[in-house]
Amino acid sequence: MNMNICLMPGDGIGPEIVTQAVKVLEKVAKKFGHTVQTETALIGGAAIDAAGNPLPEATVAACKAADAVLLGAVGGPKWDTIDPAIRPEKGLLGIRKALGLFSNLRPAVLFPELAAASYLRPDIIGQGLDIMVVRELTGGAYFGEPRGETVVNGERAAFNTMIYSESEIERIVRVACEIARKRGKKLCSVDKANVLDVSRLWREVAIRTAAEYPDVALSHMYVDNAAMQLIRDPSQFDVIVTENLFGDILSDEASIITGSIGMLPSASMGSGGPALFEPIHGSAPDIAGQDIANPLATILSVSMMLRFAFGLEKEAAAIDAAVKAVLAKGYRTGDIYVGEGEKVGCSAMGALVLDAI
Amino acid sequence: MNMNICLMPGDGIGPEIVTQAVKVLEKVAKKFGHTVQTETALIGGAAIDAAGNPLPEATVAACKAADAVLLGAVGGPKWDTIDPAIRPEKGLLGIRKALGLFSNLRPAVLFPELAAASYLRPDIIGQGLDIMVVRELTGGAYFGEPRGETVVNGERAAFNTMIYSESEIERIVRVACEIARKRGKKLCSVDKANVLDVSRLWREVAIRTAAEYPDVALSHMYVDNAAMQLIRDPSQFDVIVTENLFGDILSDEASIITGSIGMLPSASMGSGGPALFEPIHGSAPDIAGQDIANPLATILSVSMMLRFAFGLEKEAAAIDAAVKAVLAKGYRTGDIYVGEGEKVGCSAMGALVLDAI
Numbered sequence: 139m140n141m142n143i144c145l146m147p148g149d150g151i152g153p154e155i156v157t158q159a160v161k162v163l164e165k166v167a168k169k170f171g172h173t174v175q176t177e178t179a180l181i182g183g184a185a186i187d188a189a190g191n192p193l194p195e196a197t198v199a200a201c202k203a204a205d206a207v208l209l210g211a212v213g214g215p216k217w218d219t220i221d222p223a224i225r226p227e228k229g230l231l232g233i234r235k236a237l238g239l240f241s242n243l244r245p246a247v248l249f250p251e252l253a254a255a256s257y258l259r260p261d262i263i264g265q266g267l268d269i270m271v272v273r274e275l276t277g278g279a280y281f282g283e284p285r286g287e288t289v290v291n292g293e294r295a296a297f298n299t300m301i302y303s304e305s306e307i308e309r310i311v312r313v314a315c316e317i318a319r320k321r322g323k324k325l326c327s328v329d330k331a332n333v334l335d336v337s338r339l340w341r342e343v344a345i346r347t348a349a350e351y352p353d354v355a356l357s358h359m360y361v362d363n364a365a366m367q368l369i370r371d372p373s374q375f376d377v378i379v380t381e382n383l384f385g386d387i388l389s390d391e392a393s394i395i396t397g398s399i400g401m402l403p404s405a406s407m408g409s410g411g412p413a414l415f416e417p418i419h420g421s422a423p424d425i426a427g428q429d430i431a432n433p434l435a436t437i438l439s440v441s442m443m444l445r446f447a448f449g450l451e452k453e454a455a456a457i458d459a460a461v462k463a464v465l466a467k468g469y470r471t472g473d474i475y476v477g478e479g480e481k482v483g484c485s486a487m488g489a490l491v492l493d494a495i
Numbered sequence: 496m497n498m499n500i501c502l503m504p505g506d507g508i509g510p511e512i513v514t515q516a517v518k519v520l521e522k523v524a525k526k527f528g529h530t531v532q533t534e535t536a537l538i539g540g541a542a543i544d545a546a547g548n549p550l551p552e553a554t555v556a557a558c559k560a561a562d563a564v565l566l567g568a569v570g571g572p573k574w575d576t577i578d579p580a581i582r583p584e585k586g587l588l589g590i591r592k593a594l595g596l597f598s599n600l601r602p603a604v605l606f607p608e609l610a611a612a613s614y615l616r617p618d619i620i621g622q623g624l625d626i627m628v629v630r631e632l633t634g635g636a637y638f639g640e641p642r643g644e645t646v647v648n649g650e651r652a653a654f655n656t657m658i659y660s661e662s663e664i665e666r667i668v669r670v671a672c673e674i675a676r677k678r679g680k681k682l683c684s685v686d687k688a689n690v691l692d693v694s695r696l697w698r699e700v701a702i703r704t705a706a707e708y709p710d711v712a713l714s715h716m717y718v719d720n721a722a723m724q725l726i727r728d729p730s731q732f733d734v735i736v737t738e739n740l741f742g743d744i745l746s747d748e749a750s751i752i753t754g755s756i757g758m759l760p761s762a763s764m765g766s767g768g769p770a771l772f773e774p775i776h777g778s779a780p781d782i783a784g785q786d787i788a789n790p791l792a793t794i795l796s797v798s799m800m801l802r803f804a805f806g807l808e809k810e811a812a813a814i815d816a817a818v819k820a821v822l823a824k825g826y827r828t829g830d831i832y833v834g835e836g837e838k839v840g841c842s843a844m845g846a847l848v849l850d851a852i
């Protein structure tokens with residue numbers, strides 16, 4: 139198979155971690171008889187600096203022409219005071235919309251080797267943690283219209299619209315049901331239906347859609363309660379499906395409790411076109427350029443890419459196994475180092491995974 | 496002093512815990528030479544059952560006529576399938592709006608006696624936890640107009656409006672600054688200004704308002720990051736100020752990590768009229784009527800009432816000290832029992848606090 143990958147290293151540690159991940163991709167491809175072609179495109183702050191625009195036309199075109207997209211991370215304090223219309227984040231939101239990436243899969247997994255790094259009490263973590271957060275990614279308050287500023291009673295007021303249509307809800311719930319079916323068969327839909335109209339429609343459509351998956355047990359939880367339950371008893375969750383803003387908050391919460399946030403990949407998919415894969419963590423500008431970032435989340439994003447974009451299960455498993463082997467040998471980047479094993483930098487960690495493949 | 500209190504026991508465990516709290520209030524009042532008059536009003540499911548309306552006119556009138564309001568909790572599965580227009584929660588939202596209670600103070604405190612009950616790793620909890628979440632309570636998506644359902648491209652869509660005016664932001668930031676000034680002098684304003692227009696105005700007005708409090712150090716954090724930081728390093732926070740929906744989520748998260756959620760009171764205040772005090776926890780219908788609920792959060796809500804509504808600092812301190820004494824003696828309700836001390840029920844716990852005053 140030939141794989142056409144668009145790389146968007148982005149800002150901060152983005153370029154370093156993408157470099158390591160590409161090496162891993164190329165090695166796996168070679169080993170299994172595939173070929174890889176990569177093209178690099180600008181996004182975020184890097185694109186603002188080079189082209190005055192966080193998402194140049196050429197980037198959108200390059201992504202659309204690719205089979206899959208690998209993103210590093212975007213943003214940083216350098217662009218914090220820039221005109222909001224061209225902030226780095228606009229690049230990320232723009233490419234999600236341009237590629238129709240409505241479904242964002244964010245696994246929150248505790249790597250047994252890293253159990254000591256989890257932030258929760260050991261007895262809560264118990265036998266581990268494996269939650270898949272399915273976040274709707276192109277709707278809700280992120281994109282809802284109208285939005286902006288107005289004048290109410292002689293003073294300024296600003297507003298956004300949280301809006302979902304039936305079909306937007308249906309398609310993301312369907313994705314979540316399909317995933318739940320292949321896992322623990324439990325789906326928890328998170329909303330705020332006791333307060334929000336948009337959540338009441340969400341719940342109604344979730345019930346209707348999940349009814350087509352009788353093997354999947356659907357439950358509902360209010361978002362405030364979900365924020366508590368993730369801490370009180372995270373192992374009650376299998377798959378969580380929720381709207382864009384709640385998903386932003388809850389997926390970050392779910393991933394930090396594992397203590398392995400530098401390890402967690404994500405996939406953003408649409409219906410048919412190229413999907414986008416990226417680490418869950420941010421651009422970490424404070425450690426950029428020092429060769430100390432953890433490349434494993436990006437390397438595991440390549441594994442997700444092989445599995446979800448190309449259906450290459452064996453190839454993906456080879457990466458997962460290599461990462462596990464390196465962890466088992468005790469190698470750790472600074473973010474997951476808790477006093478034991480050997481601390482290594484970004485490129486050294488990349489090389490270790492390469493060797494293990 | 497004579498104190499006119501409107502009691503709204505509400506649903507589930509509400510009546511049990513309010514009963515204990517009122518006994519404590521009466522004892523403290525007597526001890527310090529005050530008088531208490533109480534009136535009881537219906538709210539939530541109890542009001543739906545009795546009057547077909549979660550917030551009868553008479554309840555609003557009784558609250559307005561009182562010096563302060565003590566609420567138990569509202570809601571339960573019994574009313575889950577009821578017409579959304581008259582759900583129990585509407586009573587709570589309605590009384591907040593009717594009394595103009597724009598400022599909701601939710602302390603997340605780790606009781607040293609209960610440190611073992613915290614859900615976080617012991618080394619993260621370290622020397623304790625004392626965060627005050629100041630949540631805006633009458634604005635944002637909870638009340639924003641327009642809201643409802645519409646038809647877009649031939650299908651149903653539902654929507655809410657997240658909206659804030661300058662004066663709404665200013666007054667809540669001012670409350671938070673005043674509180675921070677009396678505590679650690681650090682204020683973290685939480686928003687999603689990298690995505691939402693409403694958050695950009697929030698941040699702008701927060702900066703402008705906090706500038707009048709040069710002794711208070713203002714910082715900003717995105718809501719997704721805040722959800723992580725509360726777990727990664729909660730002791731970095733002193734006072735957090737945020738909008739209604741983010742505050743709903745983050746205050747629940749902050750209170751659960753203490754492990755002491757059955758202990759945490761809250762205050763909701765407006766500008767001038769009667770304030771409302773209630774435990775942070777919900778109506779816990781599963782344990783209602785069994786005399787096993789923890790009345791301490793409601794008892795501590797009375798302490799907050801004495802302090803904030805009546806300026807009776809000594810009286811409030813007497814309650815706080817009694818609660819501490821009872822905990823120090825090892826008495827625990829089921830929710831905070833972690834294997835040591837003596838397990839007691841709701842009325843027994845109330846009696847113990849009474850004795851300690």
Ligand SMILES: CC(C)[C@H](C(=O)O)[C@@H](O)C(=O)O
Nearest residue numbers: 213227230231386689690719
């Ligand atoms: C950078 C930001 C716009 C983005 C989001 O809010 O979606 C990020 O937090 C994420 O979760 O990918």
Ligand SMILES: CC(C)[C@H](C(=O)O)[C@@H](O)C(=O)O
Nearest residue numbers: 332333362570584587588743
């Ligand atoms: C019951 C519900 C309407 C309420 C809210 O969302 O404000 C509750 O969660 C709270 O935090 O007091």
